[in-house]
Amino acid sequence: MIRYGIVGCGHIAKKHVAAIEAVEGAELVAVCDTNEERLREFAKDGIEGYTDLADMLKTNVDVVCICTPSGLHPKLTIQAAEAKKHVIVEKPMALTLEDADRMIEACERNGVKMAVVHPNRFRPAVAELRRQLDRGAFGKIGHANATVRWNRNQAYYDQAPWRGTKEMDGGVLMNQAIHNMDLLLWMMGDVEEVASYHATRIRNIEAEDTSVSVIKFKSGALGVLEAAVTIYPKNLEESLSIFGEKGTAIIGGPTANWIKHWKFEDISDEEAETTIKRIDEDPFGVPGHQCIIQDMTDAIREDRTPVVSGEEGRKALSLVIACQQSAETGKPVRMDDLQRKK
Known part of the structure; x- marks a missing residue:
């Protein structure tokens, strides 16, 4: 044992x-x-x-x-x-x-x-998306998009003094959207540069409650990350989208557990529908x-x-830190500057 x-x-x-x-x-x-x-x-x-x-x-x-x-x-x-x-x-x-x-x-x-x-890497729809990437079903990828449009109301932040602080919580990117950033990196590979804007628009907290970032991957593909905990009155959407020359895939829903769009040059409509139905029958799978x-x-x-080692966890954290630095300085941040020094 x-x-x-x-x-x-x-x-x-x-x-x-x-x-x-x-x-x-x-x-x-x-x-x-x-x-x-x-x-x-x-x-x-x-x-x-x-x-x-x-x-x-x-x-x-x-x-x-x-x-x-x-x-x-x-x-x-x-x-x-x-x-x-x-x-x-x-x-x-x-x-x-x-x-x-x-x-x-x-x-x-x-x-x-x-x-x-x-744990989101283990969602059935996410795992299926990764399989299509591994077999090259998208061809050359143009861009990807990750969206977190959620609600964490003021009562959520008021329930514990550490919530919403920079020292213990870290804000919407660090505490909520870091999972989506992990998925973007897992799907799209290393990032070259990121440019971000942050704001604390609605919640009475120290850290940001809204963030928008543009990402340039080392492959040349682009990415967009939108994250907010200010959506009224409840969680609206969490999505991950990838767009390539031979395929388009969107995973979404209130949490990114359902296939919303699944089109590939070498997959028939019937086969795509079978995949969508299979995911719909058990969208959550084994708990992450x-x-x-x-x-x-x-x-x-x-x-x-x-599988998700300390080094893998550091990659997602690095992207969060890069976004924060960009928002604070008003300048793009190169990811090579944040590499671990061994």
Whole structure:
């Protein structure tokens, strides 16, 4: 059995609990939170509870899931790595590239594996889109588009003092759209340059609530990213679109789980309709967190790097940081300037 511990008993921790319970060969043995009331909700049925991570790290836990506010991820990840524990860290892995590099280096130095929670890669429609890219179905790609038109009302930000802050939350790109940026990078490859505008238009928060960016990929293709948490009165749309010389694909819906458009030169309308219906029958598939837990469990047994590694998580974070720098300076930012120095 691969033994898991969770740090941070908030909302997202419940997804980790369900995921660990669903994976054969994985077992939740410990939880940690400084809030004893929250801790009691999770520390039951033989699961040990700790208010100090140092105490939990002295146990036989193999993997630590970091489910705390984003600003705490670096310190806790490094602490777990120094104790020779593998790490799964929620997105964003950190709020600065310096912290992300310290996390990656700590895991490398201590010979432990690190995975970042970008579960949207495992959605059935997204996986199908990646398959079409891998087989070259689009031909030469012209551009791609990612859209996050969601609602996070003021009550959402007021429920915890860290939400909406630059130090602990990071804003709409860091806290919501980073998943979509991960998908853009996974589909389109490395970015050469980005230019962005940010604004805090409606929510009473420190970070931005609206962002628009234009991206130039190293392939020469272009991209557009629109992200907002100000849509009235509820989540409207999350979409990922790719446009090529031989294919057009749009994945959308309130969350990007449904195929909205699927046209390829070498795929008949009947075959396309079959694919769309297959996705419609099970648009969510295996929960993404379960896929992340399964992959880490397998990676430990097979002694390989997790699919969404620390380096992969850093790529999405780098794009967020580039967008932030561009918005702050009013100038395009070249991604090569943000590469990890080894």
